[in-house]
Amino acid sequence: MAEVTETMIPAKKESNKGFQLDFEVRGVQPAFVNALRRIMLNETPVVEVGEVEIHDNTTLMPHEMLRHRVEMLPVNVRPTEDDILRTAKLTLLKEGEGEVFTSDFAITAGEGLRTDLLMKDRDIGEPLYFLKMKKENKVHVTARLRKNIAGTQACTVSYKYHIDEEKVEEAKEAFLAANPRMPDAALVFDNFYIQRCYHKNEAGRPDWFDFTVESIGLLSAKEIVVLALNILKERMTQWSKLDTIVNEAEEGVYTFTSTEGHTIGALAQTLLYESGLCDFVSYDVPHPLKQEMHVRVRTTHPPAELLSYCATKVAEVCDAMEKEL
Numbered sequence: 001m002a003e004v005t006e007t008m009i010p011a012k013k014e015s016n017k018g019f020q021l022d023f024e025v026r027g028v029q030p031a032f033v034n035a036l037r038r039i040m041l042n043e044t045p046v047v048e049v050g051e052v053e054i055h056d057n058t059t060l061m062p063h064e065m066l067r068h069r070v071e072m073l074p075v076n077v078r079p080t081e082d083d084i085l086r087t088a089k090l091t092l093l094k095e096g097e098g099e100v101f102t103s104d105f106a107i108t109a110g111e112g113l114r115t116d117l118l119m120k121d122r123d124i125g126e127p128l129y130f131l132k133m134k135k136e137n138k139v140h141v142t143a144r145l146r147k148n149i150a151g152t153q154a155c156t157v158s159y160k161y162h163i164d165e166e167k168v169e170e171a172k173e174a175f176l177a178a179n180p181r182m183p184d185a186a187l188v189f190d191n192f193y194i195q196r197c198y199h200k201n202e203a204g205r206p207d208w209f210d211f212t213v214e215s216i217g218l219l220s221a222k223e224i225v226v227l228a229l230n231i232l233k234e235r236m237t238q239w240s241k242l243d244t245i246v247n248e249a250e251e252g253v254y255t256f257t258s259t260e261g262h263t264i265g266a267l268a269q270t271l272l273y274e275s276g277l278c279d280f281v282s283y284d285v286p287h288p289l290k291q292e293m294h295v296r297v298r299t300t301h302p303p304a305e306l307l308s309y310c311a312t313k314v315a316e317v318c319d320a321m322e323k324e325l
Contacts, residue, residue, distance in 0.1 A: 008317075009324040014222065019122060020214045021221035023325070024162060026207065028317060031270040033209045037157050038263045039228040040213065045079040046151030049090065049143045056140040059133055069130070070143055073102060074119035074216055079147050084109050088117055090143045097135040103127035117145070122217030153224045155216045161198030162208035168197045222325055229318040232263075239264050240311035245303050253280075253298045256307070259291040268295055271310045277301045 012023035025033055052067045061069070070092075077084050087110035094100055102118040109115055120127055133139065175189045182188065199208035213221040244257040258264075265283035272281040278299035285293050299306060 008320050012325065014220075016123075016214070018220040018222065019217060020212070021225065022210070022212050023225075025159075025209045025211060025321065026162075028207065028209070029270050029274075030206060030209075031267045032314075032317065033159050033211070035232055035263045035267045036225075036228055037159060039231050040154050040157045040224055041152050043150055043231060043263075044153045044224060044227055045147060045149045046153055046218075047075045047077040047079055047081075047085065047145055048148050048151065049073050049075060050146035051144040053142045054140075055142065056138055059131065059137045059139055061131065066131075066139070066141065070141055073128070073130075074218075075117060075145060076119040076218060077117055077145060078218065079149075084113055084117065085145050085147060086110075087113065088145045090117070090141075090145075092139060092141045094133065094140075095138045096133065097137075098133055099129065100131040100133060100139070101127040102130055104130070119217055122215075153216060153219045153227070154213055154221075156212065156214035159209045159211045161195070161206045162210050163194060164197050164199040164208075168194060171197050225325060226322050229322050233315050233318040235260070235264060236267070236314040237311045239268070240307035242307070248296075250298070252300055253296065254303045256295040256297075256303070258293055258295075260293045261285055261291070262293075265293045265295060267314070268310050271313055272297060272306060275306070275309050275313075277306050277309060 008026055008028075010024050010026055012021065014021050049071050052070045054063050054066060057063055057066055059066070070090075077088075079085075087108075089108050091106040091108075092100070092104060093106070094104060102120070105118055107115040107117050109117070118128075131139070171193070172186070172189050175193055176185050179185045179188075198206050201207040211225075213225055215221045215224055219227070239258055239260055242256060242258050246255040246257065247253075248255060262285060265285065269281050269283045272278055272295075278297045278301070280298040281295070283293060283295045297303075297306060
């Protein structure tokens with residue numbers, strides 16, 4: 001990655017009451033933004049409904065579907081609120097014809113703790129629709145809360161290569177000249193071929209990205225990005241401290257074995273190639289269902305130096321991004 005500068009995030013825009021954040025990241029490799037995206041989508045802690053017990057259900061909805069529907073209810077509790085996680089209990093007891101909303105759940109928690117534990121609609125602030133019942137129906141369900149460290153606080157996380165405006169004009173002119181008889185050629189270029197005009201670094205690799213992050217409604221989009229940056233920094237730091245390093249038979253060849261996966265593996269491979277500390281790097285995850293990842297390098301430097309370089313570089317970039325957000 002390029003040297004950290006104060007223009008790493010040249011533009012940002014918050015909207016939708018802070019639940020959406022559009023920002024740019026400059027001077028990093030695709031492996032870094034992909035790692036950040038993966039963490040925001042799959043590895044940000046979230047509180048969810050669990051331990052669902054169905055005591056009675058005469059509605060048309062099967063037990064399995066009813067349980068799943070309860071578990072999918074969005075929870076208005078942060079993962080750090082341990083007292084609520086430990087004591088909260090949700091109860092739905094309803095009979096007769098009518099529509100059931102999340103406001104129909106009775107919620108109990110420890111003394112003095114809040115009871116607005118189920119999230120309302122993020123945009124209009126109304127309880128969420130849950131179920132429709134007939135006159136003869138009855139439903140009785142209880143559940144508790146649990147923390148899921150492999151969840152997500154985001155409903156949308158995406159990025160694209162940043163368009164280099166300096167290349168667009170020249171490329172568009174060439175496209176129009178090559179296709180004089182094409183109907184709406186300018187529109188075709190603007191919709192499709194403009195995507196080829198993305199910004200590149202000196203090595204010809206994309207190094208400028210446009211991010212969009214949208215929250216489910218508990219944390220702001222900015223908080224989600226900062227949380228993901230800290231998680232990425234901590235994971236790379238922990239990976240750099242691993243003690244499972246095998247000195248292969250070939251001189252200067254080492255294999256680092258850890259429980260990480262593609263998120264850290266691809267980023268570590270990119271960083272080590274750019275570092276100049278080794279002349280060969282590869283990583284692989286032998287089996288998708290087994291938590292094991294191997295990074296293999298050939299170097300004349302101590303293995304600890306390579307690991308420390310990765311952790312330091314990621315920490316610098318994450319800190320710089322957090323500061324500018």
